[in-house]
Amino acid sequence: MTSRPAAASPDLGVSLGPLRLKNPVMAASGTFGYGLELAGLCPPGALGAVITKGLSLEPWKGNPAPRIAEAAGGLLNAIGLENVGLAAFLEKSLGPLKATGATVGVNVLGRTPDDYAILSRTLSDTAADFIELNVSCPNLRHPGGLSLGSDPDALSRITAQSVKAAAGKPVVVKLPPLVTDVADLARRAEEAGATAISLINSLPGLSLDLETRRPSLGNGPGGLSGPPVKPLALRQVMLCSRAVSIPVIGLGGIMGHLDALEFIVAGATAVQVGTGILVDPTLPLSMIRDMSDWLSRRGLQDLGQLRGSLRL
Numbered sequence: 595m596t597s598r599p600a601a602a603s604p605d606l607g608v609s610l611g612p613l614r615l616k617n618p619v620m621a622a623s624g625t626f627g628y629g630l631e632l633a634g635l636c637p638p639g640a641l642g643a644v645i646t647k648g649l650s651l652e653p654w655k656g657n658p659a660p661r662i663a664e665a666a667g668g669l670l671n672a673i674g675l676e677n678v679g680l681a682a683f684l685e686k687s688l689g690p691l692k693a694t695g696a697t698v699g700v701n702v703l704g705r706t707p708d709d710y711a712i713l714s715r716t717l718s719d720t721a722a723d724f725i726e727l728n729v730s731c732p733n734l735r736h737p738g739g740l741s742l743g744s745d746p747d748a749l750s751r752i753t754a755q756s757v758k759a760a761a762g763k764p765v766v767v768k769l770p771p772l773v774t775d776v777a778d779l780a781r782r783a784e785e786a787g788a789t790a791i792s793l794i795n796s797l798p799g800l801s802l803d804l805e806t807r808r809p810s811l812g813n814g815p816g817g818l819s820g821p822p823v824k825p826l827a828l829r830q831v832m833l834c835s836r837a838v839s840i841p842v843i844g845l846g847g848i849m850g851h852l853d854a855l856e857f858i859v860a861g862a863t864a865v866q867v868g869t870g871i872l873v874d875p876t877l878p879l880s881m882i883r884d885m886s887d888w889l890s891r892r893g894l895q896d897l898g899q900l901r902g903s904l905r906l
């Protein structure tokens with residue numbers, strides 16, 4: 595009996611503008627630390643990219659505890675964007691993270707459009723592979739620039755200033771999930787020069803204790819993530835990917851390779867995993883393997899054969 599040559603594994607590589615990622619599975623901001631904390635369980639270099647916890651110009655203290663509460667089927671968080679500040683990250687973490695072979699996206703947040711431009715200018719001159727602008731965090735008491743992401747004119751301004759300051763470094767704009775016309779925001783980001791958009795951030799939510807009549811979280815409200823947000827995320831990704839020609843990175847409730855493939859069918863080029871990593875830090879690794887097997891079994895050579903194939 596003659597054995598047939600093994601079929602080549604599917605090519606999971608995807609492009610974000612000038613960047614080529616080895617696969618489409620990224621760690622979402624806020625769920626993979628600054629990239630090295632979970633390296634023993636999930637090697638950063640094996641992922642399509644690692645997105646850092648959001649970084650501001652100065653260190654931020656974040657919200658009072660408790661900062662995380664379980665919600666039905668998901669998670670409510672109000673970390674308040676505690677972070678060490680961009681300078682400390684660049685000094686201590688970026689070098690060792692890049693040494694693992696990781697593609698690194700640095701998530702940034704500011705109080706004004708100028709903050710985003712300064713952060714982007716600083717990053718333009720570093721080994722970071724791309725910048726992700728967080729203009730969409732739902733759980734800050736004084737959100738400043740973060741609430742501007744819902745205002746199309748402000749979003750255009752923040753994006754244009756940051757793209758100019760980034761001087762060729764790819765800029766991804768992370769859009770807010772709950773807006774009247776998310777496709778319009780996606781178009782504004784594209785027109786302002788964004789390399790790609792990502793969505794969704796967590797959704798505004800509240801959980802409370804009936805006896806004490808107090809919120810479960812120290813901040814009061816929080817951001818809802820995990821499986822309950824997936825249907826909304828899929829819809830927003832579908833709408834945005836039909837409105838723009840830049841890549842759309844989909845996230846929200848992805849807990850396995852089948853969820854990720856649904857986002858690709860809805861039009862995403864790549865995906866991020868957030869709450870799924872908090873449940874199982876090795877999840878991105880099994881997702882990459884299972885995604886490849888899934889494509890192989892159907893005789894598909896790459897994700898382009900699936901992308902945007904949703905039949906409406």
Ligand SMILES: Cc1cc2nc3c(=O)[nH]c(=O)nc-3n(C[C@H](O)[C@H](O)[C@H](O)COP(=O)(O)O)c2cc1C
Binds near residue numbers: 675701794795
């Ligand atoms: C604990 C926690 C911290 C987060 N921190 C950030 C952050 O710093 N910047 C950001 O853009 N998104 C942050 N997010 C939002 C996630 O990146 C993601 O957009 C959201 O959780 C939806 O994806 P998921 O359902 O896979 O978690 C955070 C989410 C969680 C759960």
